[in-house]
Amino acid sequence: MGFFNWAAPLIRRFGDRFTADDADAIGRWIRPAVEPGGHVLDVGGGAGQLASLLAAALHARVTVLDPTPEMLAHVQASEHVVAVGGVAEDMPFDDDAFDAIVVSDAFHHFRDQKTAVAEFRRVVRPGGLVLVLELDPRPFVMRLIVIGEKLLGEPGAFMTPQQMCAFMAEHGIAGECEPLAKADYRFLGRVEKDRPAA
Numbered sequence: 001m002g003f004f005n006w007a008a009p010l011i012r013r014f015g016d017r018f019t020a021d022d023a024d025a026i027g028r029w030i031r032p033a034v035e036p037g038g039h040v041l042d043v044g045g046g047a048g049q050l051a052s053l054l055a056a057a058l059h060a061r062v063t064v065l066d067p068t069p070e071m072l073a074h075v076q077a078s079e080h081v082v083a084v085g086g087v088a089e090d091m092p093f094d095d096d097a098f099d100a101i102v103v104s105d106a107f108h109h110f111r112d113q114k115t116a117v118a119e120f121r122r123v124v125r126p127g128g129l130v131l132v133l134e135l136d137p138r139p140f141v142m143r144l145i146v147i148g149e150k151l152l153g154e155p156g157a158f159m160t161p162q163q164m165c166a167f168m169a170e171h172g173i174a175g176e177c178e179p180l181a182k183a184d185y186r187f188l189g190r191v192e193k194d195r196p197a198a
């Protein structure tokens, strides 16, 4: 996690990437599973900017899970936003604890993506939603970012939208991938626990 330790101030400085409109859109995507007062988990939620906006947009509680103390230190904790240290692959939460999970620009950093998805299935209640916001590694500018992250010691395991959908379905979360602006795309899937995971 060394990269995020030293990069945290930079990410925090330049990382206010979400507007209230972004959070409204993200909130609409997961709203079918999140009633007011519901509980959302932001995995790899970093400094918690999205968590704060989402908590306001959804009138829900949002827990930020992140292994980097330097990122978590910036979370504006409140009655509705809680910061918890930990990794996606081994979450310190009960089964079925959340109505939805959001993962923004973090999935490619998970060292064991298969175990992380198994944890998503475990901590999200049946019928809950998993939203992953990722970057498609194919456009030229993204290839430069992939190389840059490798050089900085944080090689990401990026997936194309097609690979993401196939990977999630294979590990028990069926859903759909849709392109967003620039190289961003979203995966949105529902957790059905009566179907066996791979």
Ligand SMILES: C[S@@+](CC[C@H](N)C(=O)[O-])C[C@H]1O[C@@H](n2cnc3c(N)ncnc32)[C@H](O)[C@@H]1O
Binding pocket: 004, 011, 015, 017, 043, 044, 045, 046, 047, 050, 065, 066, 067, 068, 071, 086, 087, 088, 089, 103, 104, 105, 106, 109, 110, 111
């Ligand atoms: C580029 S930042 C994204 C932060 C925030 N989600 C956003 O969209 O601004 C990636 C985050 O993933 C976190 N991360 C890295 N490995 C992780 C893991 N195994 N489990 C959970 N989070 C992880 C890092 O600490 C970092 O805060």
